[in-house]
Amino acid sequence: MKIIGCDLHTRYQQIAMLDTETGELLERRLEHENGEARAFYAALVGPVRVGIEATGSTHWFEAMLAELGHELWVGDAAQIRALVVRKQKTDTRDAAHVLDLLLTNRFPQPGAHPGGRLTSQL
Numbered sequence: 001m002k003i004i005g006c007d008l009h010t011r012y013q014q015i016a017m018l019d020t021e022t023g024e025l026l027e028r029r030l031e032h033e034n035g036e037a038r039a040f041y042a043a044l045v046g047p048v049r050v051g052i053e054a055t056g057s058t059h060w061f062e063a064m065l066a067e068l069g070h071e072l073w074v075g076d077a078a079q080i081r082a083l084v085v086r087k088q089k090t091d092t093r094d095a096a097h098v099l100d101l102l103l104t105n106r107f108p109q110p111g112a113h114p115g116g117r118l119t120s121q122l
Contacts, residue, residue: 001047005099007091008052008061013037014091016099021046027092041068051102053077053094075101079108 001021007014011033017026030037041048041064048070052058054077065072075098083106084097101107 001049002044003099003102004048004050005095005097005102006050006052007094007098008055008058009091010057014095016092016095018099018103027095029091038064041065041070044068044070047071049073049102051075051098051107053080053098073102073107073109075108083108 002017002019004015004017012029012031014029015027017028018024019026028040030040041050048065048068049072050065050070051073052061052075054074058074062072062074080098080101083101098107
C-alpha cells in the first residue's frame, strides 16, 4: 500500500509518501495546472490512501482520486494542527505530519466511507 500525506494548495501540493511494501519514502511537490499531480496519482499501482486537511477547494482532487480508485481521508485541519509537536510550519513538514498521523493511526477521522472519501466532523 502507498500512504500519502498531502498538503494541498490551489496551484500545487506537497506530498510525503511511504510505500509500505518497499519502505521507500518520497517527498515531492506536484503542480496542478500542468497535469503533473494527475499523472503522478494515475501512475500509482495497488492500494493508495491519501490524507489531507479539510479545505474548501478539494472537490476536483476528491473527484480525481475517486476516478482513479484511490482512498481519500479528509481530516479536521484544527485537530491535525493541534497534534503538531514542532510548531514551525512548512509545506514539507505539513505533508510529513499528515503521513505520520496516517501511519500511527492518529489521523482525526471517524471511519471509512464507500467511494473512497473519508471525512471528519467539521
